[in-house]
Amino acid sequence: MRLSSLRLRLVVVFAVVALVSAVAVSGIAYWINRDAVLTRAQNAALNDFRESLGENAGALPRAPACDAVRGAADTMADSTQRYEVVLTVEERDGSVCAATSAPEFALGDVPEALRAAVARKRPLEGANKAEYHMYWQRITLRGEPYLVGGAKVIGGGPTGYMFKSLAPERDDLNSLAWSLAIATALALIGAALLAQAAATTVLRPVQRLGDAARRLGEGKLDTRLRVSGSDELAELSRTFNDAAAALEKRVAELSAREESSRRFVADMSHELRTPMTAITAVTEVLEEEVDSLDPMIAPAVELVVSETRRLNDLVENLMEVTRFDAGTARLVLDDVDVADQVTACIDARAWLDAVELDADRGIVARLDPRRLDVILANLIGNALKHGGSPVRVSVRTHESASGGDELVVRVADNGPGIPEEVLPHVFDRFYKASASRPRSEGSGLGLSIAQENAHVHGGEITAENAPGGGAVFTLRLPRDAARLASDPNRDADGGSGVDGEIDENDENGGDTEAGSGRTARNGTTDDEEGAR
Structure with missing residues (x-):
């Protein structure tokens, strides 16, 4: 899972650090206490067993009777350390007597390796002052932990083994482990709460800063x-x-x-x-x-x-x-047969011989006919001037991405196309592709005004080069601009106004517009000079 929230990351980091620290401390504490508890119990039992073995088994005569050995084993087991004893001795007839203080323990319960170590005789040399030594081992016998220790009485006496139960120490260590686990869990919860508090303290100003930056980006x-x-x-x-x-x-x-x-x-x-x-x-x-x-x-x-x-x-x-x-441009909407509108635009400017029209009759759209004429005049005039005839104009309709019907008008010329470095600027105001020809017949506003008129309708004009050569300008408009004309929110950004409101004109009531007005006289329209 991706930790995209800074708060969540802080909590996770705090929790991980707390968990690792608590587990490490608890583990170290457990092993130190475990070693201390077992060592203390082991040393106390072995020391007591050594002294008792010397006092009781060492007092037995050579080759004692088995009953005497059993009595010594019972006496040794009667100790505050609460261990059981197994004594073995060789009788006069050569048999081995294995006396035990408890019937559940026998000589066979002693690990073979431990018996071999206890019976091994060491030479007296250097630091070794005794022939036999005491050995011990911790084992699990019938599911319970035991300390088994063994030693041989020097001078031919019996061999003794001790079985000390470590169940109390095991229970104490289990209680300690549970306590440490609970402490670790509490530390983890405390770290999470601390991380939450720290995150709240740190992130609240950051959140306020983010909200303020958002409001600033919205223009406040x-x-x-x-x-x-x-x-x-x-x-x-x-x-x-x-x-x-x-x-x-x-x-x-x-x-x-x-x-x-x-x-x-x-x-x-x-x-x-x-x-x-x-x-x-x-x-x-x-x-x-x-x-x-x-x-x-x-x-x-x-x-x-x-x-x-x-x-x-x-x-x-x-x-x-x-x-x-x-932001005072307004739409004066009417039902427009797009094919008739394109034909009228071409006919008014004497372009019939230079333009090929591919448009079905009966495609009706609710648009501003005067502004649509401006757009068409600029696009077709620009194509004729820079691309050359024949110019192909196609009109289609299809469903837009927003779900409504969309009018698509494509104007394609037969020229060399638009240079790639010029394409991003063809709709810029006063843009001149050639700095050496800053003065020309056009003002460099035609395509810009056409784009603005498309925006007023809620549409867009795009420019691109056709794969086979020539430039293609694509006009996309909603078939019904009434929804945009009645939207009051569009007035603030230069959008349309209420349907039927008259566009402001000059004092003489002229209806001139960029790309029209003079075009019927000279057969050209204002264009984006230097766009090709």
Whole structure:
């Protein structure tokens, strides 16, 4: 299982450390106490057995009667150490007498290795001052622990064996083991509780910091943390507050600058429309009289006329961009036969011979027809200018990822395609692919405005290169934008407004838009200059 929670990791670490420490301490304590208990019981029993063997068995005559040996065994067993005795001696007739103080113990219960060690005679040399020595061994006999010790009386006396039960020591050690196990469990529980308390103490400020960072990311720049104490977490909270204050100040400055820039563009565009109306009227008169003008003057007049139209288109585009930035762009919805709409857009701009349309009649969508015309005019005009004819326009419908019906319009040209380094920027405002041609017929706003109009509908435009060559622009729109138009939450980010609300236009009631308005006259539309 993946330990993704910091609290869980702290508890697990504390518990593991506590468990390892408690087990180690308990194990060491158990083995020390076990060795001490067994050694104490063993030494006491063996010392007592040695003295008793010397006093009782050593007093027996050589080759004593078996009854006398049995009596000595009974006497030796009558000890405070509570052990049983087996004495063996060779009688006069050469037989071996094995006398025991308890019938449940016999000479056969003594391990053979221990008997051999007790009977072994050692030479007297150096540090060895006795021929025979005492030996002992801990065994399990009939399921019970025993200490078995043996020694031979020096001088030809009997051999004695002691059976000391270690059951009391075993019970004491079991009680000790249970006590240590309970102590280990309590230590583990205590460590878990301590870890929980420590995690709460440490993680509560971290959690507050995470919540504050989340609110800050949501745009609540006035978020601050309450600082208490002088530890590392308090210092972190102070740093967060300082960073949030600096960010709030910086965003306020940038917002003020952006608002000032938007207001400047809007005011400038609005103020330019009145003189542009007069200039346009003059240029139209000059255009009508160009044939009667002096041949030396006619080229200058044509240049003035074309540049005036270009300037007028730029002003209209800037006005529309300002509406998008200000969030005042609105949808005026109507039921649109998409095939008829595409045909009307192509026919109005005299593109019928250069465009191939693949669209079934009867595909009806509830959209803003004027904004859809702007999108189509920019996409098709851009394809004609940069890709060349024939341009293929296909209209399809299918179910979108969100579950509703979706309108898909693809515009494919027959050109070389879009350079890979340009693809990410084709919808940027005023983007020019070639820095050597900064001035051109287009303003560099066409595709950007088309994308904004798609966003207003809740759709998207994407650009890519076809495998066989040429660029493909794909427009995806919901078939019914009424749901978006009635959504009040979309107004804040430049979305649509209430169905039927009229889009703001100039004082003269003109219905000009980027990519339209002048296109019927010259057969082109504003595009993303330098996109190919």
